[in-house]
Amino acid sequence: MTQFSLPQNxxxxxxxxxxxxxxxxxxxxxxxxxxxxxxxxxPRVDTFEVDxxxxxxxxxxxxxxxxxxxxxxxxxxxxxxxxxxxxxAMNIDGINNLACIKSHTDINxxxxxxxxxxxxxxxxxxxxxxxxxxxxxxxxxxxxxxQTGKEIQEIKQSQKDREKxxxxxxxxxxxxxxxxxxxxxxxxxxxxxxxxxxxxxxWINDSRDNDKKERLKKVADELKLYRCHTIMNCTNSCPxxxxxxxxxxxxxxxxxxx
Amino acid sequence: xxxxxPLSPHLQIYxxxxxxxxxxxxxIVGVINTFAISIICLWVMSLLLGENSYELTxxxxxxxxxxxxIIALCWTFSFHILNExxxxxxxxxxxxxxxxxxxxxxLVFFGSFILTILFYLIGRNLI
Numbered sequence: 001m002t003q004f005s006l007p008q009n010x011x012x013x014x015x016x017x018x019x020x021x022x023x024x025x026x027x028x029x030x031x032x033x034x035x036x037x038x039x040x041x042x043p044r045v046d047t048f049e050v051d052x053x054x055x056x057x058x059x060x061x062x063x064x065x066x067x068x069x070x071x072x073x074x075x076x077x078x079x080x081x082x083x084x085x086x087x088x089a090m091n092i093d094g095i096n097n098l099a100c101i102k103s104h105t106d107i108n109x110x111x112x113x114x115x116x117x118x119x120x121x122x123x124x125x126x127x128x129x130x131x132x133x134x135x136x137x138x139x140x141x142x143x144x145x146x147q148t149g150k151e152i153q154e155i156k157q158s159q160k161d162r163e164k165x166x167x168x169x170x171x172x173x174x175x176x177x178x179x180x181x182x183x184x185x186x187x188x189x190x191x192x193x194x195x196x197x198x199x200x201x202x203w204i205n206d207s208r209d210n211d212k213k214e215r216l217k218k219v220a221d222e223l224k225l226y227r228c229h230t231i232m233n234c235t236n237s238c239p240x241x242x243x244x245x246x247x248x249x250x251x252x253x254x255x256x257x258x
Numbered sequence: 259x260x261x262x263x264p265l266s267p268h269l270q271i272y273x274x275x276x277x278x279x280x281x282x283x284x285x286i287v288g289v290i291n292t293f294a295i296s297i298i299c300l301w302v303m304s305l306l307l308g309e310n311s312y313e314l315t316x317x318x319x320x321x322x323x324x325x326x327x328i329i330a331l332c333w334t335f336s337f338h339i340l341n342e343x344x345x346x347x348x349x350x351x352x353x354x355x356x357x358x359x360x361x362x363x364x365l366v367f368f369g370s371f372i373l374t375i376l377f378y379l380i381g382r383n384l385i
Contacts, residue, residue, distance in 0.1 A: 094272055185269075233277070
């Protein structure tokens, strides 16, 4: 049975309040989800007063400022800071997004920052994505051409065939879409989720790949694919503006018409 | 002391979208409709029991609660019909664009009320 409420050890408590020490006139309250594996406590939400006069425009800038100036124990993943690596995916103001490309000026009122939904929390804003990576591996995201290795010509792809991959190859696997999907919350162990299915479609749709039938057969499963009920939270949250719902719809259509 | 890793909050914090609200409504309404169809079948079967049984159902359906139930069911069926058209379009591969999905969603929501009124008017022989 699906559990809609949080388990006992995950109930969120009120955390610490960090008052501003810079005497700034432009203060914003930032609520951040915290959980420390070493102290045996339940997760809590800490509130930080941040001086917005001396802060960059993105949510990630706020987090880095908090880490540098207020609480160095705040833990989050980040790398490129330009929306390319997908490390800093988190739930910002109720919607999954990349902290590095989301402007905090777009959000009114206090800013709420949580880790990606329905994941095992490792620390603070870091969720455990190992299930998703395993599922990604299961769709075999590489070109299967059945070559002998003795070919002397490269595999060519026409411009038109290449264009078929537009809107799919851009996926950076930040997991914003998969962790926004209620179906994935309830059946995350069996349902592949939007991110992996979009990737599956990208390989099914590649003109150079020779394993299309086998790939389709593998994904055609009541739980793996058809748990998608076109809720479209995935498309709503994708920071790269891609459309996983459409990719899943295309796979379903391919299966229905093949 | 090490503690088991908590689960990050999901339903509790995730912001509702038009699409997700319509999706959950579609499912709830679908369950209600399944029950409604069974009840309508039972009602039709109860006619076999004769005039008394017919009068009793009529009395119930003419009460305030009965009328409320009928209009509510008109809405649940309207909503389900319209949203199912949306699902059919998706099955054909159309309407996945975020903007279009939002527009059709809003259309379904308002359309369901218009259809309810139409059902009611047709039912009362007003048009």
